[in-house]
Structures are given as C-alpha cells and as structure tokens.
Amino acid sequence: MLQVSIYRYNPEADGAPRMEDFQVDTGGKDLMVLDVLEMIKADQDTSVTYRRSCREGVCGSDGLNINGKNGLACITPLSEAVKNNKLTIRPLPGLPVIRDLVVDMSLFYAQYEKVQPYLQNNTPAPAIERLQTPEDRAKLDGLYECILCACCSTSCPSFWWNPDRFIGPAGLLQAYRFLADSRDSATDDRLAKLDDPFSVFRCHGIQNCVNVCPKGLNPTKAIGHIRTMLLNRAT
C-alpha cells in the first residue's frame, strides 16, 4: 500500500490547512501521480480538489508540489517521485490556495500579461505571412514550448518574495520568446519596460526554475539573454 499524504484546505470552512493521509493500492504498477489522485477521488474521497485536463503534459493545469519538487502530476511517474513508499502532494508554493491543491494563479498571469506575449509589428502587413528564415525560426526553439504550468515561477524564491514585481522565470522566458522573434519590431519598447530593478534583475541565478521545468526548458538562460540585450541597448 502506498502512503499518500495530501494537503487539504477549504478556506471557507477550515481554520487552517491540514495534511490528510490515504492508502492506495497501486497493484505494483508504476502509475503517474495523477492516476493516484484520480483513484483517491474516485474510491475514497470525492471532495479532494485539484486541476487536471489533458493528462499528458500538454495543458499545464496539474502543476503540483510532489514530494517537495514542483512538477506535472500527469507525467511524473511514482518511480521518480515516491521515497520510502511515501507520496506527499501539496499545491504549488507561494500562491494563495483556493481549495486543496488548487491555487489562485492571478499573480502569475498578471506577470505574463506584463511582457505583452504577442507579436507586435507596426510595418504594413504583407499580402502573405511574415516570413522567417529557418535560422530565425530556430531561435524560438526552447522558448515557444512553454505551457505556462507555473512550476518554475512557484519554485523561485525571488518570485515568492516579490510576485507582484519580479516577472518570474515563466514570464521572462516568454519575454525573451518575443525579443528573439525576427518578426517583432517592438524590441526596444519591450526592453525599456524590463530595465527596472525588479522585473528581470531579481533573478539571482538560483536555477530552481531549470531544475523543475517539465518541458526541459531553461528560463535562466533566457534571462541571461535578456540581460545581454539590455546591456547592449544601454552601452
């Protein structure tokens, strides 16, 4: 029997959060963490609350803190997460809990919104698409794949302390995705908005973000590129 400990909190009814223990028979199979949650919800307690949708690492809705490490429950196998037959599941750290494992992502999305994550180009639109060379297109690899699961930003101490001012690894990865896009003409404007002491420069290179990204992306590297662009723009 697998020992599963789940963070439970209903702010309307409970005075304080608590951990609730469940026993799950996995039948010796190497299930995904999400499967275990589904089994608990189906067979033991229907009130256990979490987000999920695609169950294959595409939608980014089931980012959770699994045995102390952020990750997507649907693509984290038990063999990777479980230690001493124990599985502890908590919500993503640093964001307000709405219920059990569901967090309020408003702060996270507000930071994403700040980087204006859409193509800006004020030159007249051509009759066909704005074309890119294969080399220019390749610059977006490792950036566009982000699914905004928030695993990175909620593992970043700088984001915990200043979630309203530091854009955080996810937002900055997307900031660079548009800074690096040959079809975008708002580069200077974008950089000007990032020059304050908080937006980018609260990153101290701790690399927690790189460590947890379920898509294997590297926000720290993108942040380094942004810093270089800011430096080149200023000097």
Place this chain on the structure above:
Amino acid sequence: MVTQVTSFSRSGLSDWLIQRVTSLILLSYFLCIAGTLVAGVDYASWHAMHQTTGMRIFTLLAVLSLAAHAWIGLWAVYTDYLTERMLGPWGNSLRRICQLGTVFLLIIYVLWVIQVIWR
C-alpha cells in the same frame, strides 16, 4: 509598498553593472592589501605606502565601491524579506529603519576612511 526609489540607480541594469564593477575593484584592492601583508610590512613601510597619492585614490575607490556594493546588495535583501508581504504592516517600517541605518553606517565608513588616509 516596496518601490524602487531607494534603489541605488533606479535602473536594474545599472545596479547590476555597478555591482559587478565594484566587486572587481574590491577584489583587486583586497588582493593588493593581502599581497603586501604576505610580502611582510612594518609600520614605516605600511605608512609610507598609504601616503602615496595612488594608494590613497585606490583606498578611496575601494571604500566607495564597498558602500555602493553593500547598498545594492542589502537593498535587495531588505526588499525581499522586510516587506509588508512577509511581515505585515510592520515590515515597511522595519525596512525603512534598516535602510536608514545602513545609509548612515556606510556614510560614516566613507568619511572615516577619508579621515584616516588623509591624516
């Protein structure tokens, strides 16, 4: 509320650059001092060394770097941990007290060093 008004240059990039440049100056100063000490000094040679204009400027540069470096570093620490988010309303007052104390201390250090090396 945490604002950037009290940051050293109000630009993240400038603060970051100043932090790097001052760390290089501090490193070279401490290497120079350590080298002198290892090579062996007595009071007379130590005093003579610090009488030269070059060394005075170097020392002044080092203490100014120290002040800027410390301010930028501590400002980041204070605005991370001594905030309303972390400590409640009391956080803002505590942060301002610490910032004020730090500024005072750093100014005293700079003036003190100037006084010592130009004596």
